[in-house]
Amino acid sequence: MRVTYDAEANAAYITIADEIPAGAATQQLHSIATPGGLGEIILDFDDDNRLIGLEVLNARLVLPENVIKAAKDPA
Template identity: 50%
Template sequence: MRMSYDSEANAAYLAIEQDIPSGSATENVVVERPGQGDIVLDFDSDGRLLGVEVIGARELLSAAVLTTADDA
């Protein structure tokens, strides 16, 4: 697993799979956190979880977690 963080977009991505080819996420499930951000679960065509995007990362993740992420 690998986490990246884009401070300008305030978004983090936790990649479950090592390499996620473009277009392989065929289903996105959005969990809305009103006033805080959203969490998007990316699944492939076989229903396997590929990764988790956190939109509003500064509000939903601790600063300690964000400092461990790679720059996006």
């Protein structure tokens, strides 16, 4: 599992699969609101309907501080 964080977008991506090749996320479940409406979560699935990653929008309000600090820059 790997976490990246884009400070400009205030978005984190949590990769659950070892690696997500380009085009592997073939299905998405959009706009899952977090409790209190503080952020959104988008789930990415592969062709076999397995969860491979998730994006957290407004990550600074949704994720614990230590997760943001430990996250890598996506660039």
